[in-house]
Amino acid sequence: xxxxxxxxxxxxxxxxxxxxxxxxxxxxxxxxxxxxxxxxxxxxxxxxxxxxxxxxxxxxxxxxxxxxxxxxxxxxxxxxxxxxxxxxxxxxxxxxxxxxxxxxxxxxxxxxxxxxxxxxxxxxxxxxxxxxxxxxxxxxxxxxxxxxxxxxxxxxxxxxxxxxxxxxxxxxxxxxxxxxxxxxxxxxxxxxxxxxxxxxxxxxxxxxxxxxxxxxxxxxxxxxxxxxxxxxxxxxxxxxxxxxxxxxxxxxxxxxxxxxxxxxxxxxxxxxxxxxxxxxxxxxxxxxxxxxxxxxxxxxxxxxxxxxxxxxxxxxx
Numbered sequence: 304x305x306x307x308x309x310x311x312x313x314x315x316x317x318x319x320x321x322x323x324x325x326x327x328x329x330x331x332x333x334x335x336x337x338x339x340x341x342x343x344x345x346x347x348x349x350x351x352x353x354x355x356x357x358x359x360x361x362x363x364x365x366x367x368x369x370x371x372x373x374x375x376x377x378x379x380x381x382x383x384x385x386x387x388x389x390x391x392x393x394x395x396x397x398x399x400x401x402x403x404x405x406x407x408x409x410x411x412x413x414x415x416x417x418x419x420x421x422x423x424x425x426x427x428x429x430x431x432x433x434x435x436x437x438x439x440x441x442x443x444x445x446x447x448x449x450x451x452x453x454x455x456x457x458x459x460x461x462x463x464x465x466x467x468x469x470x471x472x473x474x475x476x477x478x479x480x481x482x483x484x485x486x487x488x489x490x491x492x493x494x495x496x497x498x499x500x501x502x503x504x505x506x507x508x509x510x511x512x513x514x515x516x517x518x519x520x521x522x523x524x525x526x527x528x529x530x531x532x533x534x535x536x537x538x539x540x541x542x543x544x545x546x547x548x549x550x551x552x553x554x555x556x557x558x559x560x561x562x563x564x565x566x567x568x569x570x571x572x573x574x575x576x577x578x579x580x581x582x583x584x585x586x587x588x589x590x591x592x593x594x595x596x597x598x599x600x601x602x603x604x605x606x607x608x609x610x611x612x613x614x615x616x617x618x619x620x
Contacts, residue, residue, distance in 0.1 A: 318359045323385045325352040326364060331380060334371035356381075376406035390456040390596075394585065398599050400535030407436040413449040413458035414441065417519060420544040422612070423462050423565035430608050437601060445517060450474060453593060459602045462609060466521070469591070477590045477606075479613035482561040484522055484585070486577045491554025500579040502530050511539040511547050511556045523559050526581040548574065563588075563616055588613075 329338040335349045342349070342488070357364050364378035374382055397408050414423045420443055427439050442458055446466055451459045456469065465476055470607070488494050494505070513519045515534060524534050539550060544564065550556040552573050559581065565574060590606055592598065598606070 305480060312416070319352075322352040322356045322383070323388065325349055326356055326378070327385050327389075329353065329365065329372060330374050330378070330507050333373075336374050337371075362390070378620050386456060393598065394599050397601065407434075408599070409440065410437040410460075410599075410601050410605050411440040411442065411458040412605070413463070414443055414460040415445070415449070415463050415517070416443045416542045417513075417561060417564065418462055418464065419443045419546045421561070421564045422588070425567045426462075426605070426609055426612055429612060430605065433608075434466060434604070437604075450591070453591060458514040460606065463591060465586070465587045473594055474486065476594050476596045477592070478587050479589045479609060480563070480616040481585055481587050482560055482563050484519070484526065485565075486557060486579045486581065487551065487560045487565070487574050488557045488577055489551040489554045490573060490575050491552070492557065492575075493554075494557065494577055495575040498578050500577055502532055502579060502581075503526065505557060505560065505577075505579065506532070506535065508535075509556045511535040511537045511550045511558045513542055514540055517542065519559065519561070522586060523581075526559075530581075561586075566616070 325338065325342065328341055329335055329349060332338040332341050335346050335353070339346045339349045353365060360377065360381070362377040363375055364373045364381060386547060412423060412427075423441065427441070430437060430438070440458075442452060444452070448461065449458070449461050449463060450469070450471060453461055453474065462479075464482070469476060486500075486502075494500065494508070512523065512535065515521070518620055520534075527534055538556065539546075541547060547558050547560075548554075551558060557577070560574075562576070565576065590609060592606075
């Protein structure tokens with residue numbers, strides 16, 4: 304215990320945040336020379352910062368070789384701490400900014416492309432009207448990437464569909480609303496006037512669909528298999544919700560949408576749900592955060608507003 308206290312005291316007195324910032328820059332750049340250019344300083348200054356860090360901890364933090372540098376095991380542990388330190392400092396600045404002006408601050412939201420274009424866009428619109436000084440940064444991607452971004456503090460929260468239990472026990476999923484999935488077409492499409500349609504009737508139609516590996520792609524696969532059919536042959540494969548809407552409006556294509564998208568995404572009555580059933584096509588949507596990680600006031604405001612926006616949809620399910 305005494306040795307640990309002595310190390311803690313030594314580090315507290317000798318370690319500088321600037322030196323930690325330099326270490327992170329060196330690893331990112333791959334060499335001290337490149338880090339010096341990145342930070343607009345000299346290589347001797349970079350070497351001095353690294354040497355002072357290694358002296359403070361009493362361990363080697365970088366392995367030097369002809370191709371550059373790479374962190375040692377101790378260096379990687381310090382880099383992980385450094386990322387958390389600078390993230391907490393950034394959060395502290397945001398919290399102070401928010402306390403000084405409750406209508407200001409920045410929030411980083413991660414989401415899938417479809418929810419970003421529908422529910423999240425409606426959420427941002429609502430919040431920006433009520434609190435015009437809040438700044439939003441939206442990151443879209445697939446589930447695994449978004450989970451990693453949240454764990455690495457690149458985003459503050461996720462709004463996404465649940466694909467089942469989350470493997471990372473540090474992450475917490477809060478239910479917002481359940482979505483069903485429907486086959487949709489533009490109002491100009493002849494199928495929009497038909498009733499009692501079977502999936503087999505649509506096998507040869509022009510489908511515009513997301514990639515199979517996406518969340519919606521997996522849902523479509525399960526729904527078609529439950530009806531005894533393979534994944535439909537897509538004429539167009541795209542992650543872009545707006546492109547799918549645009550193609551449907553031509554009257555020549557059909558797709559599968561979350562039902563909530565017709566509320567949050569579709570313009571007027573340009574789209575219509577076809578009278579065809581997709582079995583087993585329901586998924587919960589919600590907020591993903593990191594357990595035991597402090598939530599800033601502005602992020603809490605976003606969470607509260609998301610609950611409010613989702614409440615009417617949740618009640619209908």
